[in-house]
Amino acid sequence: MFPDPALTALRALLGDRLTTSPAVLDQHAASETHVTARSPDAVAFPETTAEVAALMRICASHGLPVIGWGAGTSLEGHALAVRGGVTVDFTRMDRLIEVRAEDMIARVQPGITREALNADLRATGLMFPVDPGANATIGGMAATRASGTTAVRYGTMRDAVLGLEVVLADGRVIRTGTAAPKSSAGYDLTALFVGSEGTLGLITELTLRLHGQPEAISAAVCAFPGMAEAVDCVIATIQSGIPMARIEFLDDASVRACNAHAGMALPEVPHLLVEFHGSPAGVAEQAARFGELAEAFGSRGFQWADRTEDRTRLWKMRHNAYPAIVASRPGATAVVTDVCVPISRLAEAVAETQADIAASGIPGPILGHVGDGNFHAILLVRRDDPDELATAKALAGRMAERALRFGGTITGEHGIGIGKKGHMAAEHGDAWAVMGAIKAALDPAGLMNPGKLVEDQ
Amino acid sequence: MFPDPALTALRALLGDRLTTSPAVLDQHAASETHVTARSPDAVAFPETTAEVAALMRICASHGLPVIGWGAGTSLEGHALAVRGGVTVDFTRMDRLIEVRAEDMIARVQPGITREALNADLRATGLMFPVDPGANATIGGMAATRASGTTAVRYGTMRDAVLGLEVVLADGRVIRTGTAAPKSSAGYDLTALFVGSEGTLGLITELTLRLHGQPEAISAAVCAFPGMAEAVDCVIATIQSGIPMARIEFLDDASVRACNAHAGMALPEVPHLLVEFHGSPAGVAEQAARFGELAEAFGSRGFQWADRTEDRTRLWKMRHNAYPAIVASRPGATAVVTDVCVPISRLAEAVAETQADIAASGIPGPILGHVGDGNFHAILLVRRDDPDELATAKALAGRMAERALRFGGTITGEHGIGIGKKGHMAAEHGDAWAVMGAIKAALDPAGLMNPGKLVEDQ
Numbered sequence: 018m019f020p021d022p023a024l025t026a027l028r029a030l031l032g033d034r035l036t037t038s039p040a041v042l043d044q045h046a047a048s049e050t051h052v053t054a055r056s057p058d059a060v061a062f063p064e065t066t067a068e069v070a071a072l073m074r075i076c077a078s079h080g081l082p083v084i085g086w087g088a089g090t091s092l093e094g095h096a097l098a099v100r101g102g103v104t105v106d107f108t109r110m111d112r113l114i115e116v117r118a119e120d121m122i123a124r125v126q127p128g129i130t131r132e133a134l135n136a137d138l139r140a141t142g143l144m145f146p147v148d149p150g151a152n153a154t155i156g157g158m159a160a161t162r163a164s165g166t167t168a169v170r171y172g173t174m175r176d177a178v179l180g181l182e183v184v185l186a187d188g189r190v191i192r193t194g195t196a197a198p199k200s201s202a203g204y205d206l207t208a209l210f211v212g213s214e215g216t217l218g219l220i221t222e223l224t225l226r227l228h229g230q231p232e233a234i235s236a237a238v239c240a241f242p243g244m245a246e247a248v249d250c251v252i253a254t255i256q257s258g259i260p261m262a263r264i265e266f267l268d269d270a271s272v273r274a275c276n277a278h279a280g281m282a283l284p285e286v287p288h289l290l291v292e293f294h295g296s297p298a299g300v301a302e303q304a305a306r307f308g309e310l311a312e313a314f315g316s317r318g319f320q321w322a323d324r325t326e327d328r329t330r331l332w333k334m335r336h337n338a339y340p341a342i343v344a345s346r347p348g349a350t351a352v353v354t355d356v357c358v359p360i361s362r363l364a365e366a367v368a369e370t371q372a373d374i375a376a377s378g379i380p381g382p383i384l385g386h387v388g389d390g391n392f393h394a395i396l397l398v399r400r401d402d403p404d405e406l407a408t409a410k411a412l413a414g415r416m417a418e419r420a421l422r423f424g425g426t427i428t429g430e431h432g433i434g435i436g437k438k439g440h441m442a443a444e445h446g447d448a449w450a451v452m453g454a455i456k457a458a459l460d461p462a463g464l465m466n467p468g469k470l471v472e473d474q
Numbered sequence: 475m476f477p478d479p480a481l482t483a484l485r486a487l488l489g490d491r492l493t494t495s496p497a498v499l500d501q502h503a504a505s506e507t508h509v510t511a512r513s514p515d516a517v518a519f520p521e522t523t524a525e526v527a528a529l530m531r532i533c534a535s536h537g538l539p540v541i542g543w544g545a546g547t548s549l550e551g552h553a554l555a556v557r558g559g560v561t562v563d564f565t566r567m568d569r570l571i572e573v574r575a576e577d578m579i580a581r582v583q584p585g586i587t588r589e590a591l592n593a594d595l596r597a598t599g600l601m602f603p604v605d606p607g608a609n610a611t612i613g614g615m616a617a618t619r620a621s622g623t624t625a626v627r628y629g630t631m632r633d634a635v636l637g638l639e640v641v642l643a644d645g646r647v648i649r650t651g652t653a654a655p656k657s658s659a660g661y662d663l664t665a666l667f668v669g670s671e672g673t674l675g676l677i678t679e680l681t682l683r684l685h686g687q688p689e690a691i692s693a694a695v696c697a698f699p700g701m702a703e704a705v706d707c708v709i710a711t712i713q714s715g716i717p718m719a720r721i722e723f724l725d726d727a728s729v730r731a732c733n734a735h736a737g738m739a740l741p742e743v744p745h746l747l748v749e750f751h752g753s754p755a756g757v758a759e760q761a762a763r764f765g766e767l768a769e770a771f772g773s774r775g776f777q778w779a780d781r782t783e784d785r786t787r788l789w790k791m792r793h794n795a796y797p798a799i800v801a802s803r804p805g806a807t808a809v810v811t812d813v814c815v816p817i818s819r820l821a822e823a824v825a826e827t828q829a830d831i832a833a834s835g836i837p838g839p840i841l842g843h844v845g846d847g848n849f850h851a852i853l854l855v856r857r858d859d860p861d862e863l864a865t866a867k868a869l870a871g872r873m874a875e876r877a878l879r880f881g882g883t884i885t886g887e888h889g890i891g892i893g894k895k896g897h898m899a900a901e902h903g904d905a906w907a908v909m910g911a912i913k914a915a916l917d918p919a920g921l922m923n924p925g926k927l928v929e930d931q
């Protein structure tokens with residue numbers, strides 16, 4: 018399987034930063050989800066782009082798969098070594114290389130986590146807003162085109178990445194993008210690599226757009242009589258041009274789980290969690306206008322969180338919704354779904370999904386980044402119960418089909434990995450083959466994260 | 475050159491919407507600039523996607539080049555039929571197909587112009603903000619990844635296009651993107667086709683993001699003692715988080731030309747033209763904060779244009795800056811340049827460019843979308859004077875090199891076409907070959923707008 022000369026060459030390159038220790042291999046065969054796979058043959062911990070390029074050349078010459086690894090928090094088995102090979106763990110390439118405050122950009126290595134980056138940025142008055150909840154790496158987030166709670170205002174990784182350094186399948190190192198805010202100089206390779214899940218190359222550096230830390234922040238939780246009212250309120254808010262920084266939906270089951278887990282006492286009805294960023298006057302105006310709209314849609318129990326510690330508590334609760342929900346069914350494991358629809362169809366899509374879940378007999382609280390039309394059902398299945406797992410997978414499949422029926426996408430932010438490949442043809446038709454053609458052009462031997470995203474070659 | 479069976483097949487498909495009349499061929503051999511080329515062998519005026527696909531299959535089977543044509547306003551010879559073939563003029567595919575107000579999106583055919591689109595949208599309360607000045611088509615703007623005065627707030631065509639329908643080189647029709655606001659479902663083909671200048675496929679439909687027409691608008695012109703002060707004011711404005719909708723720079727020579735052409739009487743010093751969009755209170759706050767900053771940077775002669783007619787006059791002057799500048803040197807024709815740098819280097823880049831132009835002896839007023847670090851020198855050369863043309867081309871070349879030296883790009887918004895191909899290797903290195911590999915994968919016979927953007931095959 019793993020040819021000796023390759024091992025020798027990799028060891029010569031990396032010393033003990035190339036490991037085949039079973040514990041480390043196992044760690045890199047694990048995933049946050051039910052998706053499982055064999056372990057890689059080796060795990061590498063490079064420290065420089067040159068090492069990644071040299072590793073890539075060695076693996077290419079031996080026909081060995083190469084799989085990028087950030088924090089391993091992706092949810093569709095993205096980073097699993099389904100055909101063995103070398104997993105490249107970017108933990109040791111985790112530096113903030115440079116902040117250019119005047120240009121509001123930063124250059125980072127891929128292994129830096131978003132929390133570490135924002136901690137490093139704190140004193141600069143700048144921030145990196147993309148927030149998937151999990152403390153993922155910036156490289157992994159770029160590779161999955163991640164987003165999260167703040168995308169409604171600041172966009173996704175598609176918008177946040179200005180340029181990349183990428184090691185290609187043949188070991189060449191390229192740079193995409195520049196430090197200028199925009200460019201029309203040829204194909205948008207940055208956008209092509211963002212979201213490519215390590216199947217076209219390994220990202221070894223990123224140039225990121227930063228944003229000013231808001232002068233003023235105001236946040237609130239707001240209860241609604243029903244899901245439809247909450248969603249209609251979101252639509253009205255967007256249409257009235259109020260620039261929300263966050264607008265999150267929790268259904269009653271999610272609220273119940275959060276209450277139990279975080280010691281909150283919110284009424285167990287659908288909620289919106291909102292946040293506004295701007296000047297003190299701007300934020301006050303936005304909050305007031307949102308308050309009026311929410312009232313018009315029947316909201317009650319509006320609670321403002323203007324002090325930093327209240328806001329921290331609020332978003333901690335939101336970020337811990339996933340473990341809270343998982344904990345709400347003892348002994349359960351989660352099948353996390355992720356669809357995104359045009360916002361005009363969101364209420365329908367959520368309602369149909371809720372009904373489908375209710376009929377299935379397994380619990381599935383729903384929450385989402387509703388400002389983007391993006392929601393998740395966390396399907397809770399008993400560990401090692403194949404029937405429940407099958408039920409959950411069928412539910413997830415119907416969610417994907419439903420999203421397409423409503424003009425949406427099978428994944429708003431989690432990506433394809435292994436788990437969603439079965440729906441790619443339905444979403445893309447012949448365009449999926451175009452993706453395959455691009456993959457074949459850039460990685461003819463099929464060594465970059467094989468088995469993911471494109472049709473098997 | 476043009477095989478009879480192809481002509482017969484195309485005529486059978488399109489009737490007299492396939493023309494070889496010399497007047498129409500000549501019209502499609504003309505360009506806004508000094509770049510010239512032979513004319514196409516025929517010009518087609520399709521009315522449906524199916525016709526475009528059938529045309530493409532006929533041309534593919536006869537090895538005939540196919541070149542998209544929107545409004546022909548591109549500035550690097552993009553739409554010229556350098557190897558003959560069939561120019562596909564999208565004039566008859568100019569419909570606004572659908573507006574979905576709740577989702578703030580529109581579906582359009584590629585031949586609709588941005589002015590026609592906004593006229594059609596007026597009653598909906600929505601607008602399409604990308605504004606290149608010229609009344610270009612949306613298809614052409616997508617193909618060049620255009621932007622313009624409003625990119626600083628609303629982004630470029632990269633941000634404005636949510637999805638595409640594309641006819642590929644083999645006649646297959648694909649759809650990219652969905653109507654959902656975001657997606658992580660595989661490679662970002664939308665972004666790949668946006669900016670591909672018709673070299674990968676013909677765009678036959680676009681799904682666009684719209685924005686609400688601002689409740690309140692405030693605009694102003696503001697004189698500065700020097701270019702550096704104006705640019706420093708822009709940087710400070712961006713850093714303070716004031717959400718400008720437009721912030722345009724005109725140097726003294728540009729102001730002089732506009733004064734003469736538009737009957738204005740602005741002081742002949744560098745100016746910023748700014749606009750703010752938002753709620754009445756928000757706009758007032760933004761304008762006040764900008765006013766304070768501008769004063770701190772030595773501004774004088776602040777003139778607010780709060781009435782619609784004053785604003786229209788202001789932006790008409792800006793949009794007519796190009797003909798105004800061309801008219802400022804009788805008998806001259808323009809070499810329009812377009813570079814974009816990190817904003818921290820903008821003052822230096824403009825200063826070096828001004829000095830270079832001054833030393834060259836030809837006039838070259840400078841203006842730009844400075845909020846993006848993007849500026850143009852309009853180099854005015856005597857018609858049919860090869861020496862001046864050579865001088866201008868050398869100046870343009872040095873501008874591109876300078877932009878790269880400052881970490882920027884050889885084109886902020888105009889694109890590559892023929893005119894900028896010579897600088898692609900310098901900007902992209904091996905990444906240019908990656909573009910070539912993608913081109914070869916999607917258009918192996920090299921029939922889609924040959925001779926543009928990628929290295930000659």
Ligand SMILES: Cc1cc2nc3c(=O)[nH]c(=O)nc-3n(C[C@H](O)[C@H](O)[C@H](O)COP(=O)(O)OP(=O)(O)OC[C@H]3O[C@@H](n4cnc5c(N)ncnc54)[C@H](O)[C@@H]3O)c2cc1C
Nearest residue numbers: 085087088089090091153154156157158160163164215220
């Ligand atoms: C509780 C929880 C909540 C979540 N919430 C969200 C959410 O709100 N929004 C959201 O978008 N996601 C969410 N996720 C999913 C996950 O956090 C994202 O997919 C994240 O982007 C993965 O980053 P990572 O660093 O963990 O990458 P990994 O899981 O390590 O890898 C992800 C993919 O990227 C590739 N990769 C990693 N690094 C590189 C590199 N340097 N070069 C090339 N390819 C590379 C891998 O091969 C793999 O294909 C959540 C996950 C959890 C567990």
Ligand SMILES: Cc1cc2nc3c(=O)[nH]c(=O)nc-3n(C[C@H](O)[C@H](O)[C@H](O)COP(=O)(O)OP(=O)(O)OC[C@H]3O[C@@H](n4cnc5c(N)ncnc54)[C@H](O)[C@@H]3O)c2cc1C
Nearest residue numbers: 542544545546547548610611613614615617620621672677
């Ligand atoms: C006075 C003036 C000012 C300008 N200011 C700006 C500015 O501020 N910002 C800016 O970005 N640009 C500016 N431009 C340049 C120009 O307006 C843009 O490049 C515009 O995007 C071109 O659109 P078009 O419809 O004229 O396309 P064309 O010139 O007809 O074509 C441009 C390219 O797109 C391709 N194409 C056209 N339609 C399709 C289609 N349906 N499918 C596939 N390919 C297609 C063509 O083959 C060609 O490669 C300016 C031009 C002028 C003359």
